[in-house]
Amino acid sequence: xxxxxxxxxxxxxxxxxxxxxxxxxxxxxxxxxxxxxxxxxxxxxxxxxxxxxxxxxxxxxxxxxxxxxxxxxxxxxxxxxxxxxxxxxxxxxxxxxxxxxxxxxxxxxxxxxxxxxxxxxxxxxxxxxxxxxxxxxxxxxxxxxxxxxxxxxxxxxxxxxxxxxxxxxxxxxxxxxxxxxxxxxxxxxxxxxxxxxxxxxxxxxxxxxxxxxxxxxxxxxxxxxxxxxxxxxxxxxxxxxxxxxxxxxxxxxxxxxxxxxxxxxxxxxxxxxxxxxxxxxxxxxxxxxxxxxxxxxxxxxxx
Ligand SMILES: Nc1ncnc2c1ncn2[C@@H]1O[C@H](COP(=O)(O)OP(=O)(O)O)[C@@H](O)[C@H]1O
Ligand SMILES: [Mg+2]
Numbered sequence: 001x002x003x004x005x006x007x008x009x010x011x012x013x014x015x016x017x018x019x020x021x022x023x024x025x026x027x028x029x030x031x032x033x034x035x036x037x038x039x040x041x042x043x044x045x046x047x048x049x050x051x052x053x054x055x056x057x058x059x060x061x062x063x064x065x066x067x068x069x070x071x072x073x074x075x076x077x078x079x080x081x082x083x084x085x086x087x088x089x090x091x092x093x094x095x096x097x098x099x100x101x102x103x104x105x106x107x108x109x110x111x112x113x114x115x116x117x118x119x120x121x122x123x124x125x126x127x128x129x130x131x132x133x134x135x136x137x138x139x140x141x142x143x144x145x146x147x148x149x150x151x152x153x154x155x156x157x158x159x160x161x162x163x164x165x166x167x168x169x170x171x172x173x174x175x176x177x178x179x180x181x182x183x184x185x186x187x188x189x190x191x192x193x194x195x196x197x198x199x200x201x202x203x204x205x206x207x208x209x210x211x212x213x214x215x216x217x218x219x220x221x222x223x224x225x226x227x228x229x230x231x232x233x234x235x236x237x238x239x240x241x242x243x244x245x246x247x248x249x250x251x252x253x254x255x256x257x258x259x260x261x262x263x264x265x266x267x268x269x270x271x272x273x274x275x276x277x278x279x280x281x282x283x284x285x286x287x288x289x290x291x292x293x294x295x296x297x298x299x300x301x302x303x
Contacts, residue, residue, distance in 0.1 A: 014067060035288050040057065092243045113262075139170065183231055184279035
């Protein structure tokens with residue numbers, strides 16, 4: 001029985017998203033306990049190898065956002081230890097965490113992404129073919145860390161420097177003027193979506209984590225055919241990367257309502273007020289119900 005298994009909720013970690021991860025992790029831990037599971041919470045630090053070795057957990061529920069918790073590293077360690085875990089495997093996690101590589105996979109599959117160029121410290125495009133405004137972001141961060149919008153060339157250098165302070169590759173992409181929609185996917189099926197309307201310039205770190213700064217509209221206020229198209233595009237993105245379990249796909253719509261994929265989040269925020277739980281609510285799953293489906297996904301999908 002699944003309820004007899006000792007389940008470790010892995011949370012915390014050392015990425016910029018540690019605090020959010022601790023909140024996701026404790027919400028997941030409480031939900032598992034309320035469902036009668038034998039859950040233990042594990043704050044992931046540099047001693048993680050030891051902790052996992054001695055902890056005798058039989059499955060891992062991953063609540064790590066960003067860094068090595070979401071990029072395939074922890075997933076690889078769990079593979080080696082033979083411990084099954086929630087969500088995407090090593091390759092899908094690594095692909096999704098890297099915005100350059102994931103965009104290239106999406107392009108291969110004909111999934112629309114905003115026009116983009118990749119800058120490294122050594123190599124910068126001499127000219128950019130698409131028009132301003134541009135969004136400048138580090139290739140491997142999350143939570144909008146290091147992301148800025150350049151509305152004219154004057155802001156561009158500063159935006160580049162900011163993004164380079166988080167990593168050696170930076171994406172410069174066309175700003176897609178329109179609504180922002182996030183689609184939730186669970187065990188291979190679309191749950192639904194939410195429209196995100198920040199009162200700030202864009203959905204930046206502050207707008208994400210300060211109560212009241214962003215309006216969330218469930219379901220999104222878009223034409224039914226636009227909603228369908230967004231859902232199908234998001235599911236294609238999830239499948240193209242080979243994701244499993246729960247993901248949240250961030251999309252922007254242009255003025256014509258055509259969706260563009262920004263990214264796939266393989267370990268989306270899981271506090272009770274996070275977007276994926278809100279979307280799951282639309283589909284009839286309360287928070288513990290969603291957690292239980294994510295856990296079952298480990299075994300159903302034969303990982
Ligand atoms: N091409 C774009 N057009 C318009 N807004 C964008 C674009 N790229 C990013 N943004 C804004 O920046 C936010 C963060 O970008 P995203 O690519 O999702 O990275 P992160 O991993 O940091 O969440 C988005 O939620 C959106 O508000
Ligand atoms: Mg995002």
